[in-house]
Amino acid sequence: MKQTTAVVIGAGHAGLAMSRRLTERSIDHVVLERGEVANSWRTQRWPSLRLLTPNWQTRLPGHDYAGDHPDGFMPVADVVATISRYARLVRAPVCTATTVHTVRATPQGFRIRANDDLLGARAVVLATGACNQPAIPAAASAVPASITTITPLTYRDPGQLPDGGVLVVGASATGVQLAGEIHRSGRPVTLAAGEHVRLPRTYRGRDIFWWLQATGLLTERHDQIDDLTRARHLPSPQLTGTSQAAITDLNMLAAAGVRIVGRLGRIADGVAQFSGSLPNTCTLADLKMNRFLTRADQWATASGLDDELPPPHRFAPTRVDPRTPLELNLASGEITTVLWATGFRPDHSWLDIPVRDRSGRIRHDGGVVTGAPGLYLLGLPVLRTRASTYIHGAGADSAALADHLHSFLSSGHR
């Protein structure tokens, strides 16, 4: 069995940032990658997707954005190029086309079976991403067989969908972007919106991520967040990587002709039933957005920036059509496609170590896995701070976890 000090699983932005941190600390390691560097970005993202974060924020340890459009938003192809360039820059020891089948704990540390080889290591960093599998609601099993169903992992463009109406389930960034794109292709779109996060792209002349960073929201630590479980499972904000519109929200979609309905409850005899709670979920999202804008305004005043910035304002409340239907007959032929934009979950099914809670999620404290010394998690939403959800969050997270890993090795434990 080959032996190394640390194994990083996954050569995306998070795994590569960790590789750089380990190299900085002279910790011998390999990065195992099932496909190529930035594999999920190459194979599981639709081409029109752009990062939600502006280019100036898309930085990794030792690598800042150096292009000509700091206020632009990177398309998927550029994300792939950036991460690939980063892998070369940090000379990451990546083994591509190397699929991890099991990770087990041993008295000496960990034993990893990858392809047909066994590899021993004292520490393992799981950096395989947050979006490996679509999270699809149980109601999916009752969709009539005549209907095409698709998830964002395999969606590429509206041309791959049959003609006819499309029910997009979920109003996160993904749901809102895809509802807009499919609607523009001429297909009538119905968007089922449960709890969602409404945020403007720009406010008072600055990008929302400028405000999220300036007000300190992004650097809020996991152990300072009141309801961490909720924070980790919030849908992504209804943002689009474009500065063409100040806000891309349900009002904009409704004005364009997208029909907005409530959260999908169940499908009975081919009839989809939607929650009557839509007015309240919209009110909650409006209130939450306005609370953040108030916090932003207070911060701007306290920082003496009110003369520099355009004056505060508020966006129109989300309008809910009082005639919003509660049911939609999926068997009538009106709908030909259901797109599940209902979120994603990581896939750690190959991890054969008892570290999960009753919901099957790995227990951890800011990325330090509970009950398995030497095991770390990286690249998950709100892992250590709210910034962990985004690419640049891997910078601080990998530094903190590499420090922890380094002291773990130095402690001579195991």
Next chain:
Amino acid sequence: MTMTDNPVDNGVNVQALLGAREALSATPEAADFTWRASCTWQNGTHSRSTVDSFTGLGAEQQHRVTYEFDVDHPECFASEDNGATPVEYILVGLAGCLTAGVASVAQFRGIQLRSVTAAIEGQMNVLGILGADPDIRNGFEAITVRFAIDADASRDDLQALIAQAQKRSAVFDVVANPTKVLVELA
């Protein structure tokens, strides 16, 4: 100034609720509750339901006393009007649930309430239950709840209060979302 100089007291024990959330997260079996009522036909459309026990916290639990509810229909339906109609009990349940939520959330957020009243209405076209028009559903077309709240808080804070009360309401969820219902012969 300390917190105790200006105590907010809506009669809700927030500490106990937060403690319960913590404890029940650690022992999820105890969080499984079964609520029950039993109903006995009296005569005509009149029935009487009683509520006295429920299961929760891993054990059988008793209400302090047995509660009784007469259910009937009004005289304009050729009934004797011995009690509220079943659909009015739904309104009572929703209003009670939302109001409990308003008090609890206000306590948690440090908002002193002086008065809370809710006017609740359910619109229904009875041609549905009479089977006279297949396009009309049996149940409410819509329910509206109007809260009048006197409290030391801004209108935005009160708006947030009733939004959160809806979000955490069991009856709101039951009314607004599909629920599996199984009715069978004993």
